[in-house]
Amino acid sequence: MSTFPECHAIIPARYESSRFPGKPLAEILGKPMFWHVWNRARLCDGLTSVTLATDDERIFEAARRHEVPVVMTSSEHASGTDRVLEAARKIEADPESVIVNIQGDEPCLDPGMIDDLLRPFSRCRAMVTTLASRMAPDEAESPDRVKAVISADGRALYFSRAKVPFDRDGSGGDYHLHIGLYAFRMQALMRFGELEPSPLERREKLEQLRFLENGIDIHVTETAHACHGVDRPEDLETVTAILERE
Template sequence: MSKFPECHGIIPARYESSRFPGKPLAEIMGKPMFWHVYDRAKKCPQMSSVTLATDDQRIFDAAQAHGVPVVMTASDHQSGTDRVLEAARKLDIDSDAVVVNIQGDEPCLEPDMLTDLLTPFENCRVHVATLATAIGYEDAQSPDRVKVVRAKNGRALYFSRSLVPFDRDEKVHGFLLHIGLYAFRMEALMRFGELDPSPLEQREKLEQLRLLEDGIDIYVTETRHTCHGVDRPEDLEKAKTILERE
């Protein structure tokens, strides 16, 4: 066990999106979507700082106008994790600190989810962590719902779009749905940036498999919370309803 590390949240926010161009700027209750993500993330008591990372001047200017810390990053990153890494380097985050990749399309993010995500870092041997929540058989059948299986100590054994674990006797239909929030010690994040896409990653189209194939453990905490991501314009109404109700 060790002293709890400093934790820094970074929200990757790119303008281009095939399904929803300009999504970070979409207005919810008079504020851009990224503002809601930032406002909720900073309510997590373990978070030392929260910063937006973008590749677009419009998003950069809007962040400054709304008082959200922001850094400009390159436009050619292959993933949000790569953008987070560049931002973390620009912010000169210590190698022992934890960097949290907070999805920019989660305006209803529960701060307690971030607490759940960060809890494993009380152990100095944990370098990467993520979240999962229980789902039933029907939901688990979709390849868009990524499943995870883990060891007794919480270490991820595998992530897959397939039904894992396979239920040979068809007696149990409980599965763990992976939630795409990640936390890395800075040194593990830098290691990720050095790795080429791995064979399993390319087959499943899941970048977390790059870490497992390199022998880097990912610890999975089960949370009672769920995500309400905005993937398309029609998802905005649901997010607005949730925020207005709260």
């Protein structure tokens, strides 16, 4: 049985977005979106700290006003994972600690998802973990819904925008929808930062493939919790209704 490590959550929050500029500052029930994500994440007992990581002074100052722990990071990062790595170094995370990458557009985040994400670290020497949920074959058609192919022991075999696995004989079966929450041992996160973008990563535009192409296992936990992310301004109405009900 592995000793459960110290766990630090980082919430990347960029101002620039092609579909929704300024998204982290979008107001929901009188608070900016990033506040709701932070507030939900800190309800998870397994986390030692929760910190916002931004490259924008407007977001930084808003976080300070709302008493959300925040660090300023470079605007040159190619991915959210690179931003998380810089933030983890700034909070001086121990090499054996676990860093949780929480998407900044999940104001309805269920803390139970973080519990699911962290579970493998208590039972094995996991280096990277993520989540998946079941979805029907017709949902798997969309390239925006990333599919995870998972081994019998819970390791990721592949992630793709294509509808995989291919059902050659029409035998049926569910597909696994990848949910973009990650947890990394700090040493695995540092290794990611040392590696160049990999061929499959560039081809699929999926940065998690960099781990698989370099022999770093990703453990996948199936979760029953649902996501309600904000991609566009019109999604705010849906998440506001969910938060009002709760």
